[in-house]
Amino acid sequence: MGSLNNLTEHLETFVDVTRSPTHHAESLKAIASSLEKGVLSINQLVVEMDMYLTTTDDVVRARGILLLAEILNHLKSKPLDNAVVHSLIAFFTSKLEEWRSLRGALTGCLALLKRKGVAGVVTATDAEAVAKSMAQNVQVQSFALHDRKLCFELWECLVEQYPEAMINLGNLIVFATCEAIDGEKDPPCLMVAFHVVELLARLFPSPSGPVASEASDLFEFISCYFPLHYTHTKGDEASIPREDLSRGLSLAISSTPFFEPYAIPLLLEKLSSSLPVAKVDSLKCLKDCAVKYGVHRMKKHYEGLWSALKDALYSSPGRDLSFGPEFLTSPGFEMDEIHREAADLLQRLVKQDISFLGLVVDDIRVNMVFDTISRYSRYEEMPDTSKLEVLVVSQILSVSARASVDSCNIIFQTFFFRLMNTLGIVETTSTGDLVHKENSTVSTRLYHGGLHLCIELLTASKDLIPSSEESSSTPGSAQQSWCSIVNRFSVPLIGAFTSAVQSSNDDCSADAYLGVKGLLAMGMFRGGSSPVSRSEFEKILTTLTSIITAESAKTVKWELALKALVCMGSFIDQYRESEKAMSYMGIVVENLVSLVRSSQCSLPYPLILEATSEVCSTRPKYVEKMVQGFEEAFCSSFSDFYANGNFKSIENCSQLLECVTNKLLPRVTEIDGLEKSLVHFAISMWNEIESSFVFSYDFNGREFVEAAMKTMGQIVGVALVDSQNSIIQKAYNVISSSTLPAMESIPLTFAALEGLQRDLSTRDELTLSLFASVIIGVSPKASIPDVKPLIKLFMVSFLKGYIPAAQALGSMVNKLGTGSGGANISTDCSLEEACEIIFHESFASGNTISSDDSSKSKCGSETLLSKICLGFYGSLDLQTRAITGLAWIGKGLLMRGDGRVNEIALVLMECLKSSNSSGNAMHPSAMKHAADAFLILMSDSGECLNRKFHAVIRPLYKQRFFSITVPILESLIVNCQTPLSRTMLHVALAHVISNVPVTVILDNTKKLLPMILEGLSVLSVDAVDKETLFSLLLVLSGTLTDTKGKQSVSDNAHRIIECLVKLTAYPHLMVVRETAIQCLATLLELPHGRIYPFRREVLQAVTKALDDPKRRVREEAIKCRQAWTSITSRSTPV
Amino acid sequence: MVSGLINENPTVYERKERRVRTDSTNTDEFSVEPIDQLEIFDHIRDIRDPEHPYSLEQLKVLTEDSVEVDDGKSYVRVTFTPTVEHCSMATIIGLSVRVKLMRSLPPRYKIDIRVAPGSHATEAALNKQLNDKERVAAALENPNLVEMVDECLSPSFDDA
Structure with missing residues (x-):
């Protein structure tokens, strides 16, 4: 219970x-x-x-x-x-x-x-009873919104689920519905109500039924909502969007043919209104009606419809053709919604009933267009009204032609001959010769308007060609009609378009645009039944290609032709037109690729590369071809350089590599097989280097080396592990056959290193750099042969000042031994061993300074590398290089979370002290390098050790480094003796602080804030540190706005303000001044009592900033000054 | 005060588009960007008319050309044109412009405000009043006036 x-x-x-x-x-x-x-x-x-x-x-x-x-x-x-x-x-x-x-x-x-x-x-009987009771007892409009909605839903449910029962009720239900809707104003209810009307119409389709007899009343109740207009638009998010309701109304209006006598006149009347929304809604609704009411009922309104349509099409103002390459595939002018809907309706009507086309064909205005066309030859010469005339008629005709094959036939039969006649284009006879009826040459009659109309018609008709499978099953003669017309004119048409392009000059893009667009239209007919034969298609390709190759600069014409070729390429790929693909390959791709190879062309090399890469990206096969071409081009240019000393060739090589990096590499995931081709390309690069024994000409080819490194690294980065292995193997072979291995045998002792004064040869430098970029790019799973000698090689190289070698070394220690599962077996060296080589073994051997052998695999201050860093031996150069190299190695270790980085950090911090343990003073330059080493360690590098290059990245590694180093740096700063060392320690600290995620800073604001402030004042002394200063200032500004830091900011307000006030006059960097002023403005959020005492000080500083040389600073100063002035009791204006 | 508006139905003009400065000097850290006509116009164009919800620019009380500036000599002169000749709001407008410029320009500047010649019935008196240090200072001691000026200078809603 x-x-x-x-x-x-x-x-x-x-x-x-x-x-x-x-x-x-x-x-x-x-x-x-x-x-x-x-x-x-x-x-x-x-x-x-x-x-x-x-x-x-x-x-x-x-x-x-x-x-x-x-x-x-x-x-x-x-x-x-x-x-x-x-x-x-x-x-x-x-x-x-x-x-x-x-x-x-x-x-x-x-x-x-x-x-x-x-x-x-x-049961049905019960449902009938419900409906009856509803009809008799419920006065829908007297209830509140929610109840009304329930009523409509109940009606909806009854009509939907119990049609038989409702039919029994007959008139009653129609009356009840009318009564219920009458006066309804809420969108959610109306939405249901419109649906009820639609359902009723479906329920009573008979001409003697209740809907038919009550059509006039029923229509009156729903038509009064047309066109829908929301009076309350805002604050009603839950309500029905206007579009949905309008759609519902349109469906209700078009629900039954019995509405036709009332609906069509109403819609036509609303179409003539000046309200754009009314026009759009009417057009949409008319389209629904045309479908539902049927041809028979619509027929009597054709006249009215046609004139309304014309008005709508002509009325949308401000349209103009634009001749830019971006409009090559679109109609070339902006269409507003009214225009689009009108065109849609026209197409619908023509599709439904071909007799509607009669009105179009016989229309005087449409026919007059030929006069207009022949009156003006150039588009710019036409007055605006004529332009509109041509554009609208072109659209009317093309939309009608697009509707069906029949309509297309009629349009072509009626207008195409006339158009050709106007343009002076004469059909080809069966023998293929042109018949010259008159003595006019084609070029004299290139009316722009006519060309535009012609292109629109051709573009419209091309969609009517069925795809190749369909056409083989229905070779209907109907579609042949327009096809054969186009076919008869295809040769002269192509000729006309070609001559339009050729006659164009730079200051008029219309000729070029229309010509290229025409050629494009002719080239885009699909399948076997295309009216354009293969030889003509090839002619189009040849023409476009020759435009590209003939230009000598990037003109509009050039861009248009390129865009057209790209369009055709993707069209061929989309419809799998194998024959055309062959033509395309033969004419376009091979031509361009051979240009890349020969580079003997008036076109600048970068443009050839651009055109080739754009065109070839349309199909994997072309890409393959292109990469092959690139490969050959690279090889021939490269060998041309080292054999003949042609500097132009090496420049071409750089440009080619840039093209590969910027255009191809980003698309590696989109294009099948590109990865493979690129790997092949990389291996060819190595082959080429291998075969170039000596560079007979030394060159200062920094640009080339950088481009090559970038390309090589990125190719390795995107390649699969297997491909990486083959590239590494190849590269290793080249390296081991070069003179570089000699360096491996150099004992890593101080004396030997000191003796290495000779610089590397150009070729060796190139080889070494490329090899380094391969190592930088490989994934941890790839296997590197002979790691130990390579480590030595890189060690020697970076001590000679080759940064990439240090980066490669960093990458190696980052990735060694982390390959998943059994991948380790492929490397013959573990991380332990590698570190031993780097930090211990060979350095110690033959060294007079005895190092503590018991502490194996340590990398603390006892190792030779550290001692070089600390300046015990060797020149300053050697010292700074060692410091930078150590930083990169440290970065590799840090990112994988290896503990050895702590000792490296200690060594680097040792370098920052004014004197080392044995009392020798550190050189300022060495200290500077050591401070910057912290930037290397903490910042994200674009060149190596990032995700793109498969670095092993342990989460939170920056936080870990931060928590280890910051306390030490702080205590060093406190105990620091010389100003220089103090500055350097602050630089290092700033690097660490500004690269760590801001949340870490916010958790430690209390502790860090004094350090940051001191850092800011120390760093502001020297202009060299301006960037570091700025990033530290950004950290400070981050703490000012966060709630976590509020308390300590408030506690330190006086120091912060003092520091910021000084920075408002920082002379070396505008952004520093700007940010400082912004920070001062943010400080106003602190409690009044904390900041009021500093008012005078801040205002003075900011007033001075009003006269800053930079405008942006002045603007901030005005805002800040106003804000600070307003905290005084009375807003004194001055 | 008169109860009705002084100018019931002012002509409203379209605002000129804000010119974005595209000078390359931005890249150079040490080049000087002198205070120029446009910058000063930017300071005062959005001041609101005391009796209409339009800016002085929209009412063509101020145009870019009404600002004359010489950064070297630290001198600026703003000439404004009241919408009607007998406009009693001209003093408030002039005062607002002066206050806005005093707040926005470095103290070295001498600011001269005047009505356009022939645009106001009491032109001479007005000019004298607007440039008299004592009278301006006195005006700004008057809380009512300060409130009105602040109202004109408060940022309007449509220019965030």
Whole structure:
């Protein structure tokens, strides 16, 4: 009985209107779930609820009925006895009469009517009773929004689920609907109401049915909403968007042909209104009507429709053809929505009934266009009205032609001959010769308007060619008609377009645009039944290609032709036109690729490369061809350089490599097989270097080496592991056959290194750099042969000042031994061994300074490398190089989370002290390098050790380094003796702080803030540190705005302000001044008491900044000054 | 005060598009960008008219050409044109322009405000009043006037 007690409680809760909605929902849920579980039956519930359902207290009764209804709503899928359902629906139906409990009655009816299949459903008779009661008792418009919506939903549900029962009701239901809709204004209700109308129309399709007889009234009730206009647009997000409602209305209007006599005149009238929304809605609705009402009913409105359409098309103002390459594939002018919808409707009408085309064909205005065309030869000469005329007629004709094959035939038969005649283009006879009827040459009659119309027609017709499979099954003669017309004119047309392009000059892009667009249109006919034969197609390709190769600079014509070729290339690829692909390959691709190879062309080399890469990217096969060509071009240019000393060739090589890096590499994932080709390219590069034994000509080819390194590194970066292995192998072979290995044998002792004065030869430098970039790019899984000698090689190289070698070494220690699973076996060296080589073994051997051998695989200050860093031996150069190299190695270790980096950090910090342990003073330059080493360690590098180059990156490595180094640096700063060392320590600290994620800073604001402030003042002394200063200032500004840092900022306010005030006059960097002033403005968020004392000081500084040489600083100063002035009690203007 | 508006129905002109400065000097750290006509016009173009929700630029009280500036001599002269000849708001407008410039320009500047010749009934008196240090200072001691000026200078909603 416990459940029953609970039940009473829940019932009381729900019925009590003073309780909150959440309480109501909870009790409802509890009852529903006990019913669901079967603890309680419906019968029991109803008996229990008896009092609530029948009481004379209106409020309680209404709540009780609503509760029952809501419960049923929750139990839609629970099977119920048919008798129960019957009695329940009868109960709710009877309650419809009572307006006080209407909400519950509606909800209950709806819940029961929506039940499906096995669960026990309402019978048709009961549904009829509901509908009758609704029609007789419910005055929809007298209720509130939610109830009205329920009413409409109930109607919707009845008509949708019980069509037979509703048919029985006949007129009654139509009347009731009309009455319900009359005066409705809320979008959610209207949405349902429109759907009800649509359903009714479907329910009574007969011409003698109630909808047919009441069509005029029904239409009146819905048409008054057209065109929809929302008076309250804002603050009603939950409501229905205008587009949806407008769509619903359109469907309702077009729902039955019986509306036709009322709808079409109304829509045509609204179309003539000046309101753009009305026009668009009318056009959309007319399109729906045209489909639904059928040809027969629409026919009598054709005249009206056509003139309205024309008005709509002509009325949208401000359109003009533009002749840019970006418009090559679009109609060339902007269309607004009205225009688009009108064109759509026209196409719909023509498609549906070819007789509509008669109006178009016979239209005087359309026919007049030929006069207009022949009056002006140049587009720019036309007055605006004529331009509009030509554009609109072109569009009308092309849209109509696009509608169907038949319409296309008619349009071509009627207009194409005339057009050709106007243009002076004469068809080819069967023998293929031109018949010259008149003595006019083709070029004299290139009317721009005519060309535009012609192109529009051709473009429209090309979509009508069925794809090759379809055409073989239906070789219908119907489509041949227009096809044969185009075919008869194809040769002279291509000739005309060609001559248009050729006659164009730079200051007029119209000729070039129309010519190229025409050629493009002629080249885009699909399949075997194309009216353009293969030889003509090839002619088009030849013409376009020759435009590209003949130019000597990047002109509009050049860009147009290139764009057209790219379009055709992707079109061929899209429709798998194998024959055309062969032509394209033969004419375009091979031509351009051979130009790349020969580079004997008036066109500048970068342009050839651009054209080739654009054109060839359209198809994987072309890409393959192109990379091959690039490869050959690279090889021949390169060998031309080292054999003949042709500097032009090496420049070409750089440009070629740049093209590969910038154009091809980013698309490696899009183009199949590109990776393979590029790997081949990389190996060819190595082959070429291998075969060039000596450079007979030394050159200062920094540019080339950099380009080559970039390309090589990135190719290795994107290549698969197997390909990487083959590149490494190749590169290793080249390296080992060069003179470089001699360096490996140099004992890594101080004396030997000191002796290395001779610089590397150009070729060796190139080889070494490229090899380094390969090592930088490889993934940890790839195998590197002979790691140990290579490490020595890189060691020697970076000590000689080759930074890439240091980076490669960093990459190596970063990736060694981390290859997954058994990949380790491929490397013959573990990380331990590598570190030993770097930090210990060979350095120690033969060295007079005895190092502590017990501390193996340490890299602390005892190793030779560290000692060089600390300046115990060797020249200053050697010292600085060693420091930088150590930083890169440290970075590699740091990123993989290796502990050895701590010792490296200690060595670097040791370098920052004014004197080393044995009392020798550090050279300032060495200290500077050591400070910058922290930037190398902490910043993200674009050149190596990043994700692109498969670096092993342990999460939070920066945070770890931060927490290790910052305390040490702080204590060093505190104990520092000389100003120089202090500055350098601050630079190092600034690098660490400004590269760590800002959240770390915010967690430590209290501790860091004094250090940052001191750093800012120390760094502001020397202009050299301006960038570092700026990044540190950014860190400070980050802490000012965050809530976490508020307290310590507030505590340090006086120091911060003092520091910022100084920086407002920082002479070396504008952004520093700007940021400092912005920071001062942010400080105003601090408590008034903290900042008020500094008002005078800040205002003075900012007033001075009003006279800053830079405008941006002045602007900030004005804002900041105003803000600070306003904290004084009275806003004194001055 | 008169109860009605002085100019009931002023002509409103379109605002000129803000010119974006595209000079290459931005890249050079040490080049000097002198205070110029446009910069000063930018300071004062958005000052609101005391009786209409339009800016002085929209009412053509101020144009770019109404600013004359010589950065070397630290001198600026703004000539404004009241919308009607007997406009009693001209003093408030002039005062607002002066205050705005005093707030925006370095103290070395001498600011001269005047109404365009022939555009106001009491032109001479007005010019004298606007450039009299004592009277300007006195005006700014008057809380009512300061409130009005601040109202004109407060940033409007549509230029964020």
